[in-house]
Amino acid sequence: MPRFPMSDRVTQIHPATDQAVAEAAAVIGAGGLVAFPTETVYGLGADATNDSAVAAVFAAKDRPDFNPLIVHFADTQAVARTVIFDQRAHALARAFWPGALTLVLPRSPDNPISLLTSSGLDTLAVRVPDHPVGRALLEIAGCPIAAPSANRSGTVSPTTAGHVAASLGGRVALILDGGPCRVGIESTVIDLSAAEPVLLRSGGIAAEAIEAEIGPLAQPESEAGPARSPGMIGCHYAPRTPLRLDARNPRLGEVLLAFGPDAPTLAPGEVLNLSATGDVDEAAANLFAMMHVLDAASATAIAVMAVPEIGLGRAINDRLRRAATAPD
Ligand code: TXA
Ligand code: MG
Numbered sequence: 001m002p003r004f005p006m007s008d009r010v011t012q013i014h015p016a017t018d019q020a021v022a023e024a025a026a027v028i029g030a031g032g033l034v035a036f037p038t039e040t041v042y043g044l045g046a047d048a049t050n051d052s053a054v055a056a057v058f059a060a061k062d063r064p065d066f067n068p069l070i071v072h073f074a075d076t077q078a079v080a081r082t083v084i085f086d087q088r089a090h091a092l093a094r095a096f097w098p099g100a101l102t103l104v105l106p107r108s109p110d111n112p113i114s115l116l117t118s119s120g121l122d123t124l125a126v127r128v129p130d131h132p133v134g135r136a137l138l139e140i141a142g143c144p145i146a147a148p149s150a151n152r153s154g155t156v157s158p159t160t161a162g163h164v165a166a167s168l169g170g171r172v173a174l175i176l177d178g179g180p181c182r183v184g185i186e187s188t189v190i191d192l193s194a195a196e197p198v199l200l201r202s203g204g205i206a207a208e209a210i211e212a213e214i215g216p217l218a219q220p221e222s223e224a225g226p227a228r229s230p231g232m233i234g235c236h237y238a239p240r241t242p243l244r245l246d247a248r249n250p251r252l253g254e255v256l257l258a259f260g261p262d263a264p265t266l267a268p269g270e271v272l273n274l275s276a277t278g279d280v281d282e283a284a285a286n287l288f289a290m291m292h293v294l295d296a297a298s299a300t301a302i303a304v305m306a307v308p309e310i311g312l313g314r315a316i317n318d319r320l321r322r323a324a325t326a327p328d
């Protein structure tokens with residue numbers, strides 16, 4: 001029998017009571033891993049100042065170590081001590097933190113964050129999350145928490161504790177269950193490390209809202225070129241079932257991921273509607289949970305109706321395009 005040292009551990013799922021959060025903070029303090037809810041998706045957290053704890057995050061996810069992690073903080077003051085926080089960063093923090101926005105900024109000298117967290121880059125991705133459980137964990141643990149989404153690398157991000165257990169069961173000691181994530185799609189990532197702000201990943205805060213604060217955002221030069229955000233590899237969000245985009249009706253053997261009031265009427269089990277009223281925020285909150293369900297339906301493909309390219313629709317379409325890109 002081959003041995004899988006990480007998978008013979010038992011994973012505990014605890015409702016996020018005060019006592020469970022205190023226990024989770026102690027696990028983080030001792031260099032262990034905890035999965036916890038944020039308003040975007042569940043994170044797999046470790047003490048960001050502890051090299052071996054951060055290494056354990058990469059190992060649990062099977063994550064290539066060139067893909068750096070986001071560091072989560074309890075408040076903007078703690079962030080500003082760790083990175084070089086300019087005027088634009090202050091404007092965005094005032095407008096959107098706590099919230100679904102990640103800023104990439106130069107590390108300040110002598111900051112205590114493990115170099116492994118940013119995979120050797122001289123910048124750090126930082127965020128103040130807006131979830132009572134995530135914030136309580138950060139405050140009680142008393143350290144910044146490095147946390148990628150709590151799923152195996154290359155799979156769909158988790159928006160419930162059950163998704164985390166299905167992907168990482170045996171690889172994380174404790175999952176704090178705070179119910180389904182409100183936003184349901186990962187944070188928007190903005191690179192502020194150069195003169196021109198760059199949208200590295202569309203996400204839970206609409207790009208239009210960010211542009212209203214700091215002006216136009218540039219797009220990354222090319223996805224194939226030198227990676228400014230190494231996590232944006234094509235097939236990052238792939239379910240096992242192939243996706244067929246811009247569909248109107250499912251073909252024989254397919255299931256439908258619908259959007260809006262014009263969805264065809266089908267038998268239950270053949271269709272899930274991201275938002276029957278055509279609301280892109282509601283669609284973002286449902287996206288990953290519905291992809292998990294349809295992926296488990298043993299269909300030949302998931303046919304996906306078009307989602308408008310406005311507000312969070314951009315982030316939804318980005319994730320759908322990546323999910324439709326077959327792995328090499
Ligand atoms: O909503 C979220 O952002 C969730 C929750 C848990 O906070 N986290 C998340 O983390 O989605 P992850 O690791 O799955 O995605 C982090 C993204 C990746 O695309 C990564 O390449 C990028 O942020 N990133 C991290 N550090 C970076 C850096 N220094 N420069 C450029 N991109 C960076
Ligand atoms: Mg991820």
